[in-house]
Amino acid sequence: MKAEVSSVEARSDLVVDARVENEGNGWAGSGANPWHLDQNTESILFLTNESDQPARIGFQVTTQGIHYYLTQLKLQPHETRAINIRLLRDAQLADFRKSKIPAAATDGSVSWIRIDNVPVMGRLLVITRHAGMSSSYDCCTCPCPPSDSYIEVDPPSINLLPGWATQLSAYDYKVNCNGQYFSYDWTDGVNWSSSNSGVATVNSRGYVTASTTGSAKINASTVGLSYTWTQFEGCYSTGISLQNSGTANVQKPQFVLLLGNPSCSSYTCPSGDGNSNIEQRFYQVLDVNGNPIQVAGLTIVESTTRTADTCPNGQLTDDGRWTTTPNGIMTTPDYLWFCVLSGASCYMTYNQYFTVNSYPVQVTTGLLSGNTGSHNVIQFTANGGNANCPIVSVSP
């Protein structure tokens, strides 16, 4: 640590007069500093770009074993930026890895590095209110900017339907002389390509568009810089090749698979009607090969046609719409039940069809051992006003 708090004036206004110094005594390059938050304590990182060029900054907060990154932090020439750790924590915004600073975190460390070879000064102030105490840290030990280590494509695997498009990102992992890693968004700085453009294409900014079913590797590549420092030559860089890829799986919905054995339990119809039984059924969306389409938010829509009805004034309410979990399973069940007038004996039969994102799909109870057909045939029967569990079969 090479800074000090020189004084606290009588009114407890904080005065910081820290001398900034490092090996070269010319620029400050990185920091790794403890922060603390409580009712009386704030922690604020000040970063100043002392150059005439924009300065990209690698930044991470570490607490409770979690690393939280800001991957697009950039200072304009001569800009000073104050990053309030409390506000950052309380915003509860996820970083590119979906990590958040735990809302209850009170201690941790904050690390930052300059990514470009320009002078940036940083100082973390840990300010204790009322007591007028503060800590001021800045440290700077690396003589060179961090080296590019590897790139990561995020997400590493995506599942798409034909016609869908999505954004991939590339993150550059940089390592400084202390072996500490920082990531920075490099989506616009890499070259993107697809191994199978018939299945999916990618544009120069990582935007992937799916065409037909199949799989394609989406590659991100670039040339990075690796820095070395010697006493005689100072800091110098050499180019290194960086490459990584993600996978785009393009699947078309073909089946909905009935999961498990549907449960059926008693149900009380509104007054004036008899009793009933209500059944719950869950389905999972599969592709033509019987593989689950592991996409959240697919839209499953049912439609029905009544084929037989001996009940007086029969009515069918059916327009069910569901979305899916990340495993391609309905988020909520399809509930089936039947209510008839007290004492009535009759039956109603109807066909139930499904589409998934407008693709008509077949219904199956198991592609190998079960039944598969274009739709379900559902029969409700009531005897003496009491409706049984529905009999559901897959059409031949």
Add this chain to the structure above:
Amino acid sequence: MFKRLKSSAVPALIIFALIIYAGSGATSRGDQQAMSLSHLLTVRIQEFGGGNASMAHNLVHLAYSRHLPIALEYIDHAALAGHPTPRLRGVTVGEALRTIVAVCPEYSVDVSHGVVEIYSPLARRDGSNLLNTIIPRFTLTNLDAGVASAALLDAVFAHRRPGMSVAHSVAGVGGERLSLSVMNMPVYAILNKIIALQGSSIWTITVPPQKLSNLKDTPWHVYPLDPPYESIVLDVLGKIFPK
């Protein structure tokens, strides 16, 4: 006088007490939801509106982006085709709601029952409107909100056209299961109560105003407030007035 008042008031008092008692099981949860909604309505929005999106689209978008339990009790063509919201900056969610609805004078908004109610005062006075049907007694025990909504439709059928047989295939809504017992309450108020108790869903009318007295169609639906359902709700609204 006391004697006369007493004899005429007793049945009314008993009914009133029954209503209060019937609702009391859900009161604490309903109050919690109302408190939660009032908190949501005070949150500030950085920016909203300013585009060409219709009033109905903006209401749905606000509900899904702010997780507001909401009731779209009445939707006419104008609400779907026009009445865009002016650009709003730094307003609270409650202020945004009032501004969205203010551009369409036939609509009102009420947030006092734990749910954002978007309704037409005129339609609420229409005796032929299914939603104004007074259900003498409606009881639910531990049901999904989607099933509860369909059960209410059964109750409307039973009341308006006794002797009907109704088969259901209904998408669940998930979340909290509901128990509820009310008496002499209009359909729209029961639906609002279902949504308020469930806490994370929307109910919307699915037919145009002229079909609100028609029992041939399913006139409303309940959907979860999970983000993927936003497009489903907009799709359903878009089909109310086929082009």
